[in-house]
Amino acid sequence: MRVRRRGLASINSEIRDGILPAAGDIAQVAREDNAVDHTPKNYRLVALIIACALFMEQMDATILATALPTMARDFHVPATNMSSALTSYLLALAIFIPASGRLADRFGSRTVFRAAILIFVAGSALCGVAPSLPFIMGARFLQGLGGAMMIPIGRLVLLRSVAKEDMVSAMSWLIMPALIGPILGPPVGGAIVTYLDWRWIFYLNLPIGLLGVFLVTRYIGEVRAETPVRADPWGFVLSGVALGCLLFGFEMTSRTGELPLALGLVGIGCVAGALYIRHARHRADPILDLSLMRVPTFRLSLIGGSLTRITQGAQPFLLPMMLQLGFGMTAAASGAITVAGAIGSLAMKGLAPRILRRWGFRRSLIIGGLGASAGYAVCGLFRPDWPVPLIFGVLMVSGFFMSFQFSAYNTIAYDEIPSDRMSSATSFYATFQQLMLSLGICVGAASLHVGMLGGGHTLPRLGDFTLAFWVVTAVSASATIWNARFAADAGAGMSGHRG
Incomplete structure (x- = not known):
């Protein structure tokens, strides 16, 4: 059977929110005995299956950040070297995300999605038995290979499996588990590290992933493009x-x-x-279409968003390490505090459309960027005698502003992109998103190392964390220069702002 053609213009709102990748042209669903047709009753199940994969990926990333100091001790390496465990995963995402859509069009979205889950699970199992830092770097890269295919293709499966009239409801089922993952990750990771063993962080993915493979096989149909894009x-x-x-x-x-x-x-x-x-x-048809940088709103969003994501990439690496090594907190205590950023991010989701409608993209990005930068600059001033509620509040506000920035950037980026180039644009943008998050970890680790060399000590001290936070904050603050270059009415048709 065939799914009817759905023009990209009809789903621009989902794409512009950064939630969904663009679909190909006409796709064919290969009906198999163990695949279930779309009906009003089962689209929620399809969305929930994909959401669980996204939840697993998001929670794994946030849990790991809490465990890094303990892992460094077990591997007998400096804590700053553990940035490699985060970077290797994000590197795999940046390398393989551009190819994910082409693989799905050629081999079928269900086949590739199922393989991606198995690869992610295999990488998790290897992480759980890792005896050294180089080993876990390789295992995390394998995890990233699975994640690079699992998340974009999972969203593409939803896009191609759900009728247009059911999309809003399906998206609500998809988004909520993904938002819950970063909230649960820090406290769950802290509890595992404190009361069990950090290796259970990765073992938890095994039953979830294997269940996901069964559900994908049973409930999701195969989708292929009739004329796949030529390989590059x-x-x-x-x-x-x-x-x-x-x-x-x-x-x-x-x-x-x-x-x-x-x-x-x-x-x-x-x-x-x-x-x-x-x-x-x-x-x-290059795998990364550089000519997209000629589109003004796309170019400004990519540059401004990239600078902002450097800070966002560094923060989950620096903050748990500062709380555990600098403050002497347990992993469980630091995890309970770092969850504040995710709570602030969740609180922002319902307010972003109203803010953009009232102030427009340019003014909102300028004010939001300065607010987020100021919040993370304050993080560099945290000290053990600060009240915990005050630290929690600063992190919530910082998470609120930073999440707003990403929502606005992910929306305005596609304002001037024609529908026939939307697929290339989403792949290009997603690749640079992951690249800048990886670079943020590198910048944070390098700044911390410079502070340690300057002070002549082998373990990071509070002053070193202050330097690192302020360096990455200065990078994100520089995005204001690019935000100011947006036209006053940029994205007005999307936000409803009338100046």
């Missing part, structure tokens, strides 16, 4: 080498004695990036 193997290799070498080169600058190797990797990354730019200019 050279583009994939060159972009992957560029992203990989640049990220690991920047990350290694925070390690003692590895500066020559780090500079070599950065140099290789720059050469590969230049070769990719040359390749993309001579290809009609």
Whole structure:
């Protein structure tokens, strides 16, 4: 059977919210004996299955940040080196997200989605038995390979499986578990590290993932594009080498004695990036379409959002480490505090449309960016004698403003993108989202390392965390320059702002 063609214009609101990727043209559903047709009764189940995969991925990431100091102790490495465990996962996302849509169109979204869950579960199992930092870096990269396919394709499955009139209801089922993951992650991770063993963080994914594979096989139909986009193997290799070498080169600058190797990797990354730019200019359908940067709102959103995401990437790495190493808190106590940012983010979701309607994108992004930067600058001033409710409140406000920034950037980015280029735009944007989050961890770790070298000590102190927070905050504050370049009426048709 066939699903009827659904123009991208009809789902622009979901795409512009950064929730869904763009669909291909006409897709074919291959009916199999164990696949269930869409009916008004089962679309909620399809959405919930996909939401559980998203919940697993989001919760895994937030739990891990709480466990890093304990893992560093078990691996006998400096705590700052544990940034590699976060970077390797985000690196895999940045490399493989551009190829996920093409794989789904060629091999079928259900097949690739199911394989992605199995890869994520296999990576989780290897993380659970990891004896060293290099081992867990490889296992986390494997997890990231699964996550890169699991989340974008899962959302694409929902887009192609749910009737238009059911989409709003289906999206509510999809979004809520994904928002709950970051809220539960820090306290659950803290409890596991404090009362059990950090390895259970990864073992929890095994039963959830295997159940997901069964449910996907039973309830989700196969979807393929009739005419898949031509593969771009050279583009994939060159972009992957560029992203990989640049990220690991920047990350290694925070390690003692590895500066020559780090500079070599950065140099290789720059050469590969230049070769990719040359390749993309001579290809009609490159895996990352650089010509999108000619679109003003897309370009400004990408640059401003990238600078902001550097701070957002560094914060989950720096804050739990500061609370545990600098304040002497247990993992459970720090997890109970770091959940504040996720609560602030959740509180923002219902207010963002009203704020944008009242103030418009340019003014809202300027004010929101300054508010988020100020909040994270205050985090650098946290000290053990600060009242916990005050720390919690600052983190909630910071999370509120930062989440608003991402909602606005993810929306305005697609204002001027034509429907036939929406798929390329979402892949390009998602890749740079993950790249900047990875770079944020690198910048945070490098700043912390510089503070330790300047002070002549081997363990980070509170002053070192202050320096690191202020460095990444200065980066996000610089996004104000780009926010001010948006036209006064940019995105007015989307926000309803009339100036």
